[in-house]
Amino acid sequence: MKNVTIKDIAKICGVGVSTVSRAINDNPGINPATKERILKVIDENNYVPNNSARNLKRSESETIAVLVKGINNSFFSPMITEFEKIIQEKKYTFVLQRVDQNQNEIDVAMEIEKEKRLKGVVFLGGYFSHSKEKLCKLTVPFVLSTIGMTDLGAKKEFASVAVDDEGESFKIVDYLCSLGHKKIAILAAPEYDESIGKLRMEGYKAALKKNGIEFDNNLVFELIDGNDRYSIKSGYITTKKMLKSKAECTAIFAITDAVAIGACRAIWEEGMKVPENFSLAGFDGLELTRYYIPSLTTIRQPVEEIAKETLRMLFGMIENKEKINENVVFPGKLIIGESTRGI
Amino acid sequence: MKNVTIKDIAKICGVGVSTVSRAINDNPGINPATKERILKVIDENNYVPNNSARNLKRSESETIAVLVKGINNSFFSPMITEFEKIIQEKKYTFVLQRVDQNQNEIDVAMEIEKEKRLKGVVFLGGYFSHSKEKLCKLTVPFVLSTIGMTDLGAKKEFASVAVDDEGESFKIVDYLCSLGHKKIAILAAPEYDESIGKLRMEGYKAALKKNGIEFDNNLVFELIDGNDRYSIKSGYITTKKMLKSKAECTAIFAITDAVAIGACRAIWEEGMKVPENFSLAGFDGLELTRYYIPSLTTIRQPVEEIAKETLRMLFGMIENKEKINENVVFPGKLIIGESTRGI
């Protein structure tokens, strides 16, 4: 069964293709009667316009793509929801594009930029390590959202929105200190990490320092290596290892909520409890942390605000046709849950 | 800055477009030296072939699309991962397409079928209510995966893979009965639900019946109305309501793991505990249920197997060019966690 095209419809209706085109696109200057007739034939024949042809022909379209690496990260869910809402309100088309682990997101962006004549791009995600040069090749406006970049030189060149990973990490570890904890372990990213893993580690160190506690490498426990390093399972495994090591500590800072949840289970399985035996803090503010028992002390990232600001900047660039290189940093919110207590 | 096209590259290199095309597509019959030269120019000029034009020209492509409604459902994550893996092994291109709540997934499928010259489609998701007629309009092979359809007449016409929602629901409620529970509440979908919500309810009823327990409408608690009706929050709210109602029960069947987690928190907040005061069972087998405290008694859906079987059928249809209308039903696995106990 051959694909039915605009020509077929035109032929059936006994009109020219342009008339059919007008009918499809709600073009004014078409006789309502013919339009209706055409639409009916279209419906009867299950005609669907070919988007490839449309995109090819159109010189521009009102669409914005959000690229996410690791789409199953539950931290992104509410952000994506927010992006979609705002983009639709602006009457733009929203395209969510997953980027798989071994793909380069910039290449993907360049591809769909041409393919869909994008107006703008949002890069969403925690790991991102691309050269300034490569990023410069992108000709559409884009914003880096929630991307932890340690290379500040590169960062300053582009529009970005994120939470202050280092500062917030400092805040929560400082809070642990204020509770009287002196031996605070960290479930951290592998050392080579140059992104949020590193930033949050820096915050941890800074907080210790401020509180006159010496950094102790024996209290650093590296999460598993791999794309799921910030997962529940990863936290579980690493904490088991930590407990076996007999390292002495009274509090644990997990650099991610999911990691904290895995840690909690591991502790429980060894016959101990949170917060009785260990105070436990996470980072991100996942919805789950409110419902978990005990609810988790964490840093809540203001996801809606981040999403809003990301798009405000992006639309600013689109509408004023000028590049912005603001770096907006949001504060997080320290949520005090049931997982921490004074010593 | 004008978009650079294949013509520009050809001009710069002083060759014809077809030569450039050959270079891009690893076509044999091209001088390695010219090829290299062309590739270099391509790189220098940031040329990226336009996919719309490619798709338009190509009469077919080896790509399979997976359409998901409500992509942030964590139940889908491992399935999607599995789909991706298998599709890539088959050297096909994998396209993950989100369908938003007010979009009709069949329309979306028809659109991208034309746009990308799809070879096959997987519909993934729990809610699906489309007429047989509409589904018949799709000309590419497709499989309904993990879709609870109560309309068996319609279902039989198409290829589908799913867990036996009703049977597994029966199994877990029967298990609760076997523990001695006689007053078993259910956190259920709104009554109008015609999908998994209804199926799981049927299983619940059947299990009660088998165990000589009369169905009691006062023990049915409807989840909130909306797209997030199977969320943690929904379970939390509904359970709060239930506890206020003073309904008497010793066990609770939540039709979803997320709902169960919300329920657990609500119970805890009212000063009670799982399983001491209520035995609690979920459904789905999310990774989280293993780590939750207490770990959740649930039905684990064999997601990998479901994904494998889905694609086996799909590729069968693609390769043999004939429609299959098998309905494969997988058993789930009753996972006995810490959230249930004998009375």
Next chain:
DNA sequence: TTGTAGGCGTTATCAA
């Protein structure tokens, strides 16, 4: 081994 030209399905321009 390479180049020319036609066409994929649309939309937009121009005449009619």
Next chain:
DNA sequence: TTGATAACGCCTACAA
């Protein structure tokens, strides 16, 4: 209000 026709960027006979 309509219809022919030229692009859009690419691939692929076919010819050289």
